[in-house]
Amino acid sequence: MIRFSAASKSYRVNGSTVPALHPVDLTIEAGEVFGIIGHSGAGKSTLLRLINLLERPTAGRVFVDGRDVTDAQGAELRRLRAGIGMIFQHFNLLSSRSVADNVAFPLRLQGGMAESAVAERVAELLGLVGLSAHADKYPAQLSGGQKQRVGIARALATRPSILLCDEATSALDPQTTASVLELLADINRRLGLTIVLITHEMDVIRRVCDRVAVLDAGHVVEMGSVADVFLHPHHPTTRRFVAEADHREGRGPEFPGVSGRLFRLSFRGDATYSPLLSRVVRDTGVEYNLLSGRVDRIKDEPYGQLTLAMHGERLDDALAQIRAAGVDIEEVNR
């Protein structure tokens, strides 16, 4: 478990104090995939780096596994960091070392392991990330996705219980991003590792995270389960991120020439695939225009979101039936 208690951070720049993070209270549970999303400069890296003390809080406390680590130094700091792996946007591999030597690096640095044990562990890690055939290559001979897999293997070498991901897929194309996120989800499931990732893409959050915090100008402005935040965003910044992930603009929908009231229906789980709408239409005689729609998954759960214009004498009856089936309805202002 990771806990921030009123943790804040200011930097000194040219003699003046710049607040990067206002006091944050936040708990990340053991074994979850926790996402932090925000625009550039929102304070994501700063918050992430407080966990392994690459940055120290200006005020407040940071707890890891129940221990107050805020002032950790020396052996205590080394122990903390050995238990926390980290991967980076630009991979940070050693270009003059082979893949196997990059992965072995933290093990040799830590010391106390025979070379045969190091080799065994490296082989195991390369198997885990699907790179067994590439052990003797150099980073320059690998694709971006393969480099990040080396980064992940290296980060897991010392068997950490926490993995920090600093924009780990931002330099990758969409397909490679998907495969790296799938690997992270697999590692989370198989090893029970806590994963904290920062990103500026809601789609990354949707695919892999259990919970999310939205950072805006150093403040946590929204936090909750990914499904709740994704389907019912409240803060304007969150709404913009969700709209971007839906490939629509952040403004409210404008549908000139469409009559009736506008509703956004959010389906989750099994309701996503049931023929509810056609049943309600048949039963109540209401009419609808489908204005936009999407069916996808939030991590492993299917969801659907439809925007409809609806009209008819028995509209209230129709809405009640839809709600009774567990579908969430929001009226959309024109």
Ligand SMILES: Nc1ncnc2c1ncn2[C@@H]1O[C@H](COP(=O)(O)OP(=O)(O)OP(=O)(O)O)[C@@H](O)[C@H]1O
């Ligand atoms: N070492 C530093 N010295 C001075 N100011 C800093 C330092 N690191 C970050 N900042 C400032 O703190 C604020 C938050 O930065 P941070 O890097 O945490 O944001 P971010 O959300 O991770 O942004 P990005 O996505 O661009 O990396 C910014 O205004 C940034 O300029």
